[in-house]
Amino acid sequence: MNLTIEKLTKSFGDKQALDIDHYAIHSGEIIGLVGNNGAGKTTLFRIILDLLHADTGCVTIDGYVDGVPVSCDTAKSEEWKAYTGAFVDTGFLIDYLTPEEYFRFIAKISGIKDDVLHDRLLQFDGFMNGEILGQKTLIRNLSMGNKQKVGIIGAMLHHPHLLLLDEPFNFLDPTSQLAMKYLLETYSHEHKATIIVSSHNLTHTLDICSRITLLEHGLILKDYDRDYAMLNSEIEEYFRGQQSGKI
Amino acid sequence: MEFSRVRLLYKLISHNQRLQARRHPMFEKKMVMKILSYIFIAFWAVYLVMLGFAAYSYFEGSALEAFDWIDGGMIWFLIVDFLSRFAMQETPAQNIKQYKLHNIPTGFLLHTFLLRMGLQPYNLFWAFFFVPFGLLSIPHFYGITGFFGFIIGWWLMYVLNSYWYLLWRTLLNRNFFFIVIPVITYAALAYFGIFFDTDSQWLFQGTVRLMRGFCQWNPMCWLLFVAAVVPLYIVNFRLQKVAIYVEIAKTEVVKQFKTHNMTFLDRFGVIGEYFKLELKSTVRNLVVRKQFITGALCMLMLCGLFSFSDIYDEFPFMRVFICMYCFTCLGVMTLTMVMCAEGNYIDGLMVRKETVLSLLKAKYYFQCMILIVPLLFSIMPIMEGKITWLTALGCMLFTSGAVFPFIFQLAVYNDMTIHLNEKLTKTGRDTKVQMLMAGGALFLPMLVMYALVECFDDSIASILMLSIGLIGTVLHPLWLRDIYKRFMKRRYANMDGFRNSR
Structure with missing residues (x-):
């Protein structure tokens, strides 16, 4: 699934939160969105997902779903929702359901049968680490890490062609972070899906992403192709420069 | 604590409370919403003023003086006020939480919030009814000082009612069944005080005498108010002190839920x-x-x-x-x-x-x-x-x-x-x-x-x-x-x- 952003701007009062002239993501890419707090990562996610109104510009998703060409502007149509999965924060979770009920709810509204759901959940077994299913607990009573896992699994259950995850490594313990990395790599490989991940964890982001986009003050400063050694040193240098500038 | 610090803290907390009200998400809505809310308040104010005039016209010329009818029906006014507070009045415990870790004594915080509760403008809202009514009916008998005594007397009754409400609202947060006690209290007062013995109607007569006392600036009435408000204040103070810790230590009891697929x-x-x-x-x-x-x-x-x-x-x-x-x-x-x-x-x-x-x-x-x-x-x-x-x-x-x-x-x-x-x-x-x-x-x-x-x-x-x-x-x-x-x-x-x- 391709994603194209054209002349996108968004400001909150006097503050320019986003200003992207042109940005294109190609099918099958895993994009890592990095930047300091307030860089505009979550705002960009929200605009892509039509949860926030852009001042100008548009976001277009196009590609093939089951061999059929699709194309739509996310603010003008709801068609993209069928092949897009996303988790931004706990505001995506219906927290008075148990994880099982939540997954079943998503499966039902996505047209997934019970046996298929069962098989799909098995694929997340390692990631869930025995802490999600069968706990007889509502989502609101889970730890932040486990809520994060429920949200991520919920976003991936219907096998979306485009997956957006905002800070997916947050709140996860080291084992789950590694499982998360493996999960994303496997998913991308198996489904040829386009994945956009924002994160403050540079190591994990660099490990899994084929492309890294550096966002700062709403602007795309750099767009790196994967070359781990060069990327690592360049990005670290950038953030070190930012820090020394502040100090 | 030094007086200057008390004054400073009181001013700061009052300022924060005003900001809290002003910056409530609803208050930051569109201008239309703001105007609508002002119209809503103005409507009730005008309505109460009209009601004040109407009540005087209605009771004028009856066997009792107009103000006696209103004073005698105090219980009904207090019941309506009690009910309206469910939508208007907060408990202090949740507001104190945010100050708890600062260098401000808890006792001072509680006194501040309780005092502000008594002095809240809402307690004066009924004055839109009592001022026109009192102006028409009181000065003729008790002069202008009597009128002020009447207005202050009613205001004090509402202050008393606000502490009474706070007591039950706090307990209600613990267990919904506490609602039974104020309901029974008001019902019993109304029934036994007015309807049960139609000859004596002790509640009717008692409130009439109380308010006449306020009009005459009778010290006994003021003392009676103090005798009622002080214990209520103390009970509220103690209850709120416990409620703060309940609020801070509040952890949701994690119940086990079975997954229901229905x-x-x-x-x-x-x-x-x-x-x-x-x-x-x-x-x-x-x-x-x-x-x-x-x-x-x-x-x-x-x-x-x-x-x-x-x-x-x-x-x-x-x-x-x-x-x-x-x-x-x-x-x-x-x-x-x-x-x-x-x-x-x-x-x-x-x-x-x-x-x-x-x-x-x-x-x-x-x-x-x-x-x-x-x-x-x-x-x-x-x-x-x-x-x-x-x-x-x-x-x-x-x-x-x-x-x-x-x-x-x-x-x-x-x-x-x-x-x-x-x-x-x-x-x-x-x-x-x-x-x-x-x-x-x-x-x-x-x-x-x-x-x-x-x-x-x-x-x-x-x-x-x-x-x-x-x-x-x-x-x-x-x-x-x-x-x-x-x-x-x-x-x-x-x-x-x-x-x-x-």
Whole structure:
């Protein structure tokens, strides 16, 4: 699934939160969105997902779903929702359901049968680490890490062609972070899906992403192709420069 | 603590409280909303002033002086005031929490908040009634000083009532059944003080004497007030002190929940899933559950009154009127907050196609199903000949086909998230639009019915209501889709509101 952003701007009062002239993501890419707090990562996610109104510009998703060409502007149509999965924060979770009920709810509204759901959940077994299913607990009573896992699994259950995850490594313990990395790599490989991940964890982001986009003050400063050694040193240098500038 | 520090802290806390009120999400809404809220307050102020003049005209020339009638009915004023405080007054414990870690003694904080509670402007709101009434009736007997004594006396009664309310509101947060005690107290006072012994009417006479004492600046009356307010203040102080720690240490008891698949609803597809969601939301979320139980109790109470008593039997209109409210009250009470619970997870709903439409449909079917309860209760009045089957069905269909479409419009405009398990009261939950729509939903059927019953006979009125309702009910996919389309047009503003009020 391709994603194209054209002349996108968004400001909150006097503050320019986003200003992207042109940005294109190609099918099958895993994009890592990095930047300091307030860089505009979550705002960009929200605009892509039509949860926030852009001042100008548009976001277009196009590609093939089951061999059929699709194309739509996310603010003008709801068609993209069928092949897009996303988790931004706990505001995506219906927290008075148990994880099982939540997954079943998503499966039902996505047209997934019970046996298929069962098989799909098995694929997340390692990631869930025995802490999600069968706990007889509502989502609101889970730890932040486990809520994060429920949200991520919920976003991936219907096998979306485009997956957006905002800070997916947050709140996860080291084992789950590694499982998360493996999960994303496997998913991308198996489904040829386009994945956009924002994160403050540079190591994990660099490990899994084929492309890294550096966002700062709403602007795309750099767009790196994967070359781990060069990327690592360049990005670290950038953030070190930012820090020394502040100090 | 030094006096200068006390003054500084008091000023700072007062300033913060003013900011809290001013920066309430509702206060930061559009200018229209602000103006509407001012109009709402102005309406009640003018209404009370008019009532003050009207009360004087009504009682003038009767056996007792006009002010004696009003003073004697003090208990009724205090009951209305007590009820109105549920929407207006917060408990201090939740406000103190944010200051608890700072270098400010807890005792000082409690005194500050309790004092401010007594001095809150709302305690003076009834002055819109008492000033014009007092000006017309008091100076003639007690002079202008008597008038001031009258106004201050009533204000002190409201201060007393605010502490009395606070006491029960705090206990109510612990256990809902504490509501029984103030209800019994007011009921017993009214019954034994006024109705039981019609010769002495000790409560009536007592409050008359008390207020006459205030007019005469009788020291005994002021002492009586002090004797009542000091223990109440102390009890509140102690209770709030405990409540702060309850509030801080509040951890939700994690209950074990069995996963319920409710497979019998699977045959209804996506709508069935949202129906399950609606049921689980009602059962598992404290605020939604309370709202539903309160509405259901009101509905059952009205149904009981209608079925088992004859107090509404005198006029044909009243019979239809009460029958109508048996059907509408629960829907109006719960649907006023339509979409507010979903504000907690609106992002999750909005990234999936047409979920809000399915949700609205499920909510509509859920409300329609509940209408069966008042219909069952109507069987007895139908058997007794109070109303006909046609009237009962007319009321039911008018609710599902006219009242619900009206109140469902709030789905387009509601943009305040309600906290699903918040135990303590937060005021300002209802927006003015919600109040207007709820008012409309309550008065609209009454107006329509009144017009129909006045213009035609009972059966024709019932047929017309049934027809209107049937059309609205059959067309529900159309009007629900229209609401959905308008919701989608306002989605950015609504989602922004939901996120900001989470």
